Amino acid sequence: MVSTLLVVIDGLRATDVRKMPYLTELAHRGVSYRQARSVAPSLTRPAAASLAGGAPPGVTGIPGNRLWADGHLIDTGRPDHLELLRSLRGDRLLPVPTLGEHLAGHGRKLVAVGTGSNGCTLLLNPGAVDGHGAAIGARPFGDDAFYARPESVRRRLAGSLPHAADGPFPALRWTTDLIVDYVIPELAPDVLVLWSGELDDVQHDNGVDGPAGDDALSEIDHRLRQLIDRVRERAPHTDVIVTADHGFSNATHTVDVADIESLIPPSLTDAVQLVDNNGGLLVYARRRLRTTQIDAILDAIMSAGWSGPVFAEGDVPGVLPSAGLWSARTAADGLLAYVSLTYHDRLGDPRIGHSVRDGARLAGGHGSTSAADMRIPLVLNGPSFRTAHESPFPADHLDIPPTICRLMGLPVPPSMSGRVLSEAGLLGPGYASAPPEDRRVVAERGTADVTTAHFQHFADRQYFLSADRHRS
Ligand SMILES: [Zn+2]
Known part of the structure; x- marks a missing residue:
């Protein structure tokens, strides 16, 4: 029975939640964070790896969508490149235990389903290749119209599930149907992660605050409602967390x-x-x-x-x-x-x-340190969370895996450097009552060239909010 559903809408700016009536309603009936942030760099696969490992990009070793390792240019969107990276790194893609592996160690299961790059989907649950839960991507891979690990899941899907082709965002329709018709009844995940890559594609091509982006926001909001309604029909007590990997800017x-x-x-x-x-x-x-x-x-x-x-x-x-x-x-x-x-x-x-x-x-x-790229939405809705609460405290991707561990009643692995978002709900006592403390780090390259990094310290964590460079 799914107890936690994590939905990541790629490239969704916090300021665009107001254009999504259903997500707005989820936020109003749950908890939303005003100061949620991406990891830095504010890029897709660093965020995915940090959502899996609960650790920053410097620890996961995924500092970019593209990176350089032992003389190889690695495109982390490609599962075959990630396999190469895994072999270069002693047969482990991420050096820390992931949420999926941690759950597997306690007899629970995480399944990640994604319409972004297949590499992104794999990074959400790298242990799937070793049989810890599953990772299913909606983009073609090899001879298949999709990507799936472990092999048992690939074989099961290869015979049975054609791609839906009608209407906008057919891959998102495919994944929603797959979740309801196959993943929940057959794979029985305790934690289900859905990554939607559609908005990111539209915004890269068209920019933000235009009709194409607004249409995509409406469509994704509509699909989000369908998915959550259908999941909660089967598992009414599902806790839902909706966030993004990074914000967005026009270029x-x-x-x-x-x-x-x-x-x-x-x-x-x-x-x-x-x-x-x-x-x-x-x-x-x-x-x-x-x-x-x-x-x-x-x-x-x-x-x-x-x-x-x-x-x-x-x-x-x-x-x-x-x-x-x-x-x-x-x-x-x-x-x-x-x-x-x-x-x-x-x-x-x-x-x-x-x-x-x-x-x-x-x-x-996106990918800069601007507040526009760094700021993300974070909405928590369900029986474990407070209602009608807007949190002024900082939060980031690192906090999500520990929070899911606590929701499942499991210990938080010491390698996860985020905190449990206790203030969001009925997760027990223990959140710091001291308010966040603003800190600035200034680096000068002469008096006319000043870079300022903005941090907040809260509950034994340092949150990187943004950095700006001013030259005069
Ligand atoms: Zn992204």
Whole structure:
């Protein structure tokens, strides 16, 4: 019997919940967080890995949608690339136990179903390849019209379930039917995760606050109602958590990767691997570099007009400390820096940003440290949660797996660095009564170039809210 349903709507901005009448109603009858945040970088697969592991990207080792590992450019949207990454990392995709594995260890089951990339769906439950629950993606893979692990689930689906083809978002219809007709009755998950990738696709192509995005919001809201109604018909006491992986901005400029490469000092060009990630850029070292060489690379990147807040280790003026991105894992991969592309909000909401991309131009994007990209909705609705409550406290992706553990009556694994969102409901006592404390970290590159990172400290956690760079 499903007891918790987690729905992730890819790219849903917190400010767009008001355009979704059903989700608004869920929020009003449950708990909604005003200060919920994505992980940084505010990208899809880092968020998926952190929702699985309850740990930041520096710990999960998934700092980008695309990343560099042992000489390989890994597209984490592709299950075959993730298999390669797994083999490079000693047969474990994520170094920490995931929620799906933790539940399996206690005789419970997590099933993840997704219409985003199949790699994203797998990252929500990497243990599915070893038979811990399942991961089912609605995009073609190999000879199948879908992706499924473990093999027993793939075989079962291969014979029985064709793709529905009618109407908008057919993959979302397919997954909803699959959940109701197959996943719940046959796989009997305790925790069900649905990832909807449709809105993200529409907003990348069309930007936000336009008719295409608004149509997608209405359609997804309608499907969300259908899904939750149908799940609760079968399991009336299901707790529902609805969130997003990241926010979104309109993009007015695209920076070509070749132009970024041309900034690097010629003697170091072959030493640097730039990995574009939409509104963010990951900078890797292809070989061991001296501190002075790293400084020269960072200095060249920071001097570019499109360069916003830069996170790196070391003492380069203007650079911010790691914000949870660095670890032995990322150091082993040679990650030198995460560069958030610059943005401004002089035109009001939505914010206008840059987007880095090798090739295609996109109307909208995310991946920067802007509040527009970092802020996400978080709605909790069901018998375990308070009603008609708006929480002023910070929360992020790391808090969701521990909260689900508590909902299931299970201990929280020590590797999960989030907190149980006790204040959201009937989860027992123990949330901090001290209010969140705002903290700023300032990095100056001369008096006319100041980067400020905004954090909140609350209940023994540090939440990264956003970072801004101002040059005058
Ligand atoms: Zn996304």
